[in-house]
Amino acid sequence: MSKNNLLDAMIAQTKLSKKQTDKQQKITETAIKLFAEKGFANTSTSEIAKAAGVAEGTIFRHYGTKDNLLLSVLLPFLKESLPTMAEDVFNELLTDQVANFEDFLRALAKNRIAFINENKEIFQIFVKEVLYSEELKNEIFPYISENIFQRIAKVVDHFKARGELVDLPTITIQRLLFTIIGGFLFSRFVLLPNQEETIDESEIDQIVQFIMDGIRKKSQSE
Template sequence: MSEIEPWLTELLRLNDEEEKMTDKQIKIVQAAVEIFSEKGFAGSSTSEIAQKAGVAEGTIFRHYKTKKELLLSIVAPMMSKLIAPFAVKDFTKVLEADYPDVEQFLRAITVNRLEFARKHFPIIKIFMHEIPFHNELREQFKETVAVLVLEKAYKAIRHFQKQGQLIELPEPTAMRLIVSTIMGFLITRFLLVPDSEWDEEKEIDYTIKFILYGLSPR
């Protein structure tokens, strides 16, 4: 397994606030994230997680009753204690800042999400894989992120629409088009071709120009 990654350091910090993880738990969690991230929850087994962690399979079940409990023990605290606060505190600062034009607004969002994805992508990848299949994760996302961020994003969209910098579309539609473009950039960067040579500044420019070309009035 690889050395401790930034996401695992954060998870250990979060768990230390309640219950310190044992060395074996750390190995299990690190192995589980690597395997869940690579194969998905359904395609993974506790036996291969145990093998990768260098522990007996029974050790996993002493700490986690089921494979799903292991999944939720990783993703749930990251979502509720790290990702959600980050989205609310850090991301809303970006959304609420005063930008002279929509291009600078989009650039700030893209750079903010790029840096967040760079630090936490293994967990984000698992979340993206599993949210369609686990109601617990879907509901948690709605409660901790979507509700808290969306209205602020809609407010920014309304602001630039009133200024004539964005065309008049329903706010959810405009938001979907912006988010899907930025997410496409991030997924390509970190998931599809992570080892390719990237000029991130140029790619950010291309992404923003694509959004503006589709949303700016002509």
């Protein structure tokens, strides 16, 4: 609502610039590459302009400010990450076919890792900038909380009710999931992004397996 609402602003922003010109396209691409490589603060607009083959003024004609350029880069990524994930992904994954939590978790992990793998650079930019921007943090996390956590909570509750999951509080299970998957993504894509190697399917299986060991309902046989 208020102008302080970052996400609203972001959405309004992209709505304004519906039809991207060639130059805009070039600017966005170049900005993503350079922001990921050297960080937002260490990339000057003149550098972007030069690398994109446009005049510096052109950047400001389209994006107004450098901060706004950053948002224009992050926004589609976030839109795809958050609401889409919340709706499409869950709908897709939560059909009757998904027999158990492990299958769900594996499908979710694969889906999201594939997405981030395709948007490596923007993910890097996003994580790095979140560390420095209280504004981003304060706007994004409630949003995540609403859209993602609550849906996951439902799923967890569902499988807890089916007796598949250990009887820890749902919030605890969520935190564990978040820490482990988040830690994995952070170390692979942000902290040590040099390695060209793609994420191995077996690696994901391993992590899911590991997580399940921790949260699967222990058999009563003992």
